[in-house]
Amino acid sequence: AMAYLEELANRSDANLGARIALVRARIGSGDTDAALALATELADANPDNDDLRFIVATTQVLAGDFDAAEGTFRDLLAVNPQRARVWLQLSQLAQRKGDRDTAKAVIDEALVQMPVDASLLWAKASFLEQDGDVEEAIAIYEGLYERNSGALVIANNLASLLSTYRDDAESLERAWTIARRFSETDFGPIQDTYGWILHRRGQSADALPYLESAAAALPDDPLAQYHLGETYAALERPEDALAQFQRVVALAGPSDTRPQIEIARQQIQILLDMPASEGADE
Numbered sequence: 001a002m003a004y005l006e007e008l009a010n011r012s013d014a015n016l017g018a019r020i021a022l023v024r025a026r027i028g029s030g031d032t033d034a035a036l037a038l039a040t041e042l043a044d045a046n047p048d049n050d051d052l053r054f055i056v057a058t059t060q061v062l063a064g065d066f067d068a069a070e071g072t073f074r075d076l077l078a079v080n081p082q083r084a085r086v087w088l089q090l091s092q093l094a095q096r097k098g099d100r101d102t103a104k105a106v107i108d109e110a111l112v113q114m115p116v117d118a119s120l121l122w123a124k125a126s127f128l129e130q131d132g133d134v135e136e137a138i139a140i141y142e143g144l145y146e147r148n149s150g151a152l153v154i155a156n157n158l159a160s161l162l163s164t165y166r167d168d169a170e171s172l173e174r175a176w177t178i179a180r181r182f183s184e185t186d187f188g189p190i191q192d193t194y195g196w197i198l199h200r201r202g203q204s205a206d207a208l209p210y211l212e213s214a215a216a217a218l219p220d221d222p223l224a225q226y227h228l229g230e231t232y233a234a235l236e237r238p239e240d241a242l243a244q245f246q247r248v249v250a251l252a253g254p255s256d257t258r259p260q261i262e263i264a265r266q267q268i269q270i271l272l273d274m275p276a277s278e279g280a281d282e
Contacts, residue, residue, distance in 0.1 A: 032063040188217025
């Protein structure tokens with residue numbers, strides 16, 4: 001919301017831009033009631049400016065009035081359903097309300113209106129991945145990558161899915177082809193992808209600094225922690241591997257049944273059963 005307000009302030013006329021900037025400042029200071037009052041005043045004074053009505057909706061979200069925000073977003077879509085940003089905000093609002101099924105349905109509804117919009121397809125792929133429909137997610141990312149291979153986030157997500165959920169050599173080689181450009185990255189998610197692919201190619205020592213950095217940058221991501229644990233195990237560092245796998249299981253919780261989490265649980269038992277005291281006895 002703040003980024004969009006800044007964008008609007010910079011492209012509006014001086015007077016309107018200044019007032020949008022004031023809305024942004026009030027949001028930034030936590031005075032959402034004053035921000036909402038000013039946003040509503042601006043929108044009422046400029047009834048043909050849908051961007052101002054969008055500001056009202058996002059400010060309503062920040063003020064916690066989710067029902068009002070949903071109505072405002074729907075009013076905007078009734079006027080112009082070809083607004084991907086509004087669809088995405090509506091989906092995110094449903095997630096904030098704890099209604100994930102509705103959030104997914106909103107994206108499907110949006111794709112009927114805008115079937116090739118990259119941001120909506122990305123959201124669809126994210127839901128598919130979370131639901132375990134990984135092959136369908138990969139298919140979407142393959143299409144997005146074909147259209148824009150220079151987009152790093154799309155390239156990263158595709159390479160990550162290929163290297164995480166497929167075991168065949170061809171998929172791993174494709175992931176490597178996509179990810180080779182990532183060697184200089186300092187962004188955690190991309191470091192995780194690049195390091196994991198290196199590990200899977202048998203280059204665990206080379207992978208280690210990338211995966212350690214990624215795990216530090218993504219402390220609450222079980223898969224990033226799992227990747228580091230597997231690399232420690234491959235490098236014969238059992239104590240470090242055990243600590244990592246225990247972290248994975250703690251982060252994931254008992255209800256997470258993803259294959260990587262199940263492997264982490266098995267690895268913990270294997271490592272705990274190792275005769276760690278043999279060296280001391282000798």
